[in-house]
Amino acid sequence: MATDSTKVATTTNHSGIPESDFVDNVEEFMHKPDNESAEVVLRKLDERHNKYKFMEYNLNTKKTRLKTQIPDIKTSLDIVKHLQQRKDIPDPLETRFLLSDQVYAKARIPPTDKVCLWLGANVMLEYNLDDAQTLLEKNLGTAKKTLGQVDDDLSFLRDQTTTLEVNMARVYNWDVKRRQKMPAMP
Template identity: 80%
Template sequence: MKRDGNDSAEAVLKRLDEQHSKYKFMEYNLNTKKARLKTQIPDIKTSLDIVRHLKSRKDSTDPLETRFLLSDQVYAKAKIPPTDRVSLWLGANVMLEYSIEDAKVLLEKNLEAASKSLTQVEEDLSFIRDQTTTLEVNMARVYNWDVKRRQAQGTSKSS
């Protein structure tokens, strides 16, 4: 308090509260990113499993029978002939055709990147939570210090 040259507990509490708001904002953004990654990773794994299955059946002559989702709870049957090409959704309404091997490599790279990103987000969230807890303790200490200071001033004035 004295190091800042500012004895006003209200000013210090205001600065701490601003910092607390920033931490809460960062925590919200990290939680949003974590939720997105937790839904993205299973989708990538599913796509990778499908590409691996198609690769294993590439030399077969029998078509692969499957069902695919047309819309909510509406499926269609399909027979997929053996192929060495697949199309992947990249996002933003973009789909590209890849060879099965290139698709496998791309999906493995994306899965690894998403997993690393999820690990980093969880570490960042842990750090933010620690910082928030420390900040909240400091806010309580400053508030209690100010209460004691005011009580001491009130006692000395009435003496």
């Protein structure tokens, strides 16, 4: 990545996360016409820092949701595959299913070629076993791909946050040195 001392961030990358360029020459950067004072620049950088923290929170929330969703999809897919194997066996499948936390009920499931899947937002649809398997495999692939993208975005965001924090420290230190050089008022 090439450094440019005249800009802090103008390009976007990784799901719209703005890129923060390293401020190589603070003196030159601070004498740009749109940089009124160190306080104004630090306020802008702090605002960007807060946006990065908000994005990080949202990405971590999405990552947590996906990490719980993927095992649920895998479990549903395993059940559908098991039902496909047993659909030609005339004996009912005896199992237990979860009613609520720590409460299970016994069930006898006759051979079937249909299942009902929760799609979200209190929506359940009936599918034949082949369609259910196709849908669950597609959802599993999408969830894994999205989790990988979220991990990439989080890594990129951490890099941008570090660069921004270094820029903030450099501007602050530049301002301290500038103030120390000013003559003291009697």
